[in-house]
Amino acid sequence: MSCMFISKRRAVAALTGAAMAAAVLLAAGTDPPALPFRPGEKLTYSVTWSVFQAGEVAALLEESGSDPDDYQIVTTAQARGIVSKLYALDDEYRSRLNPQTMCSAGISKQTLEGRRHKQTEIVFDSARKLAILDERNLAKAGEPPKHNEEPIPPCVQDVVSAFYYLRAQPMHVGDRIQVPVNDGSKTTMVTVEVQAREQIETPIGTRYAFRVEPAVFGPGSVYKRKGRMLIWFSDDAQRLPLRIKAMLSVGTLTGTLESVSGNAIIGPASAAAPSISHQGNSRPLDSADPPATKSPNPE
Numbered sequence: 114m115s116c117m118f119i120s121k122r123r124a125v126a127a128l129t130g131a132a133m134a135a136a137v138l139l140a141a142g143t144d145p146p147a148l149p150f151r152p153g154e155k156l157t158y159s160v161t162w163s164v165f166q167a168g169e170v171a172a173l174l175e176e177s178g179s180d181p182d183d184y185q186i187v188t189t190a191q192a193r194g195i196v197s198k199l200y201a202l203d204d205e206y207r208s209r210l211n212p213q214t215m216c217s218a219g220i221s222k223q224t225l226e227g228r229r230h231k232q233t234e235i236v237f238d239s240a241r242k243l244a245i246l247d248e249r250n251l252a253k254a255g256e257p258p259k260h261n262e263e264p265i266p267p268c269v270q271d272v273v274s275a276f277y278y279l280r281a282q283p284m285h286v287g288d289r290i291q292v293p294v295n296d297g298s299k300t301t302m303v304t305v306e307v308q309a310r311e312q313i314e315t316p317i318g319t320r321y322a323f324r325v326e327p328a329v330f331g332p333g334s335v336y337k338r339k340g341r342m343l344i345w346f347s348d349d350a351q352r353l354p355l356r357i358k359a360m361l362s363v364g365t366l367t368g369t370l371e372s373v374s375g376n377a378i379i380g381p382a383s384a385a386a387p388s389i390s391h392q393g394n395s396r397p398l399d400s401a402d403p404p405a406t407k408s409p410n411p412e
Contacts, residue, residue: 148212149280149352152176152184153376156353158368159193166194168202170368172273173375177209183218184210186273202226208273215278216268228252235297237269244269246297265300269293272335275327279305279344280352284323286310286389292327294335301335304328309390313345315355316371321348322355338362351378 152175160168170190177183185207192202203225209218222233230251237244248259270278275294282290288307293300309324322345330340338361345356357368 149350149378150174150277151376151378154373154378155375156370157372157374158357159371160190160366160368162196162366163364165196167196167366168192168194172276174277180209180218182211182213184212186210186277188273200227206273208271210274210277214268215281217271217274220271220273233297235271235295237265237271237295239267242267244295244297244300248297261297263295263297263299265295266293269295269300272296276344276354279325280346280354284325284346284348286323294329296335301329301333303335310348311345311390313355316369317353317355317373320353320355322346323348 154174156172158170159166160170168191170188172186172188175185175187177185186209188204188206188208190202190204191197192200196202205223206220207222208220210216211218216239217237218239219234219236221235222231224231224233231248232251233246233248235244235246242265244263244265246259246261246263250256250259270292272294275292278292279290284307286307286309290305290307292303292305294303295301305325305327307323307325310321311324313320313322325344325346327342327344329335329342330338340359340361342360343356343358344354347353347355351373353370353373355370359366
């Protein structure tokens with residue numbers, strides 16, 4: 114669960130982290146459903162820009178040292194291949210996720226992207242229903258730090274935890290999931306459309322997967338530029354993000370899951386059922402045109 118040049122750097126956050134989750138209300142007195150991931154799991158992705166090797170992204174899920182009730186997702190992104198000769202990229206995101214409520218507690222970012230070097234901390238204060246952002250520009254020592262506070266709903270996702278929330282959701286072709294995502298400013302309600310169930314070839318084998326499209330690009334969404342994102346989640350006990358594709362005006366970035374290691378959950382492969390597509394809001398898969406409609410921001 115998405116950038117190597119100036120016009121692409123925000124796509125790293127989209128690839129690593131995209132923008133797509135919603136509140137889970139657990140019934141009182143019942144046990145939460147089993148999750149398709151657990152501490153120790155590590156996902157490693159290769160990233161290509163068109164036909165060129167562009168980078169590597171890794172996501173490690175571990176228990177949080179600051180709060181025993183939370184998980185921490187450490188996501189790193191580095192440039193590779195010819196892109197590393199042209200553009201510096203070395204990002205680390207630390208997302209904090211409560212596995213009982215599936216709500217994010219916040220995210221910290223250390224980003225080095227070209228000449229940009231920033232340290233960002235976003236805290237989701239559920240008691241006060243506020244997203245609190247503190248950011249320092251490390252490339253300009255004399256620049257004052259940025260502070261911002263924005264209202265949030267009782268449960269919100271950051272750009273990394275959203276992938277893990279989606280992994281925990283049942284999926285059926287034709288579903289449309291409304292999810293609140295916050296990246297330090299106004300909360301955006303993102304629509305995630307489950308478009309198809311199809312068989313895909315991956316470095317970890319042939320899998321049936323749900324193809325979903327989160328509406329994270331365009332005016333009023335998480336990323337303001339024109340573009341599209343597609344994610345393929347495996348239809349099995351792991352619900353792995355097998356492939357993440359961001360189609361932008363400057364080209365297509367594709368993150369491909371190369372390996373799953375550590376304490377990953379192992380389950381039976383998905384059943385060999387026919388592929389299914391939903392035609393309600395479909396567009397050519399290589400098009401960067403955004404969805405025709407956008408979901409409004411939550412109050």
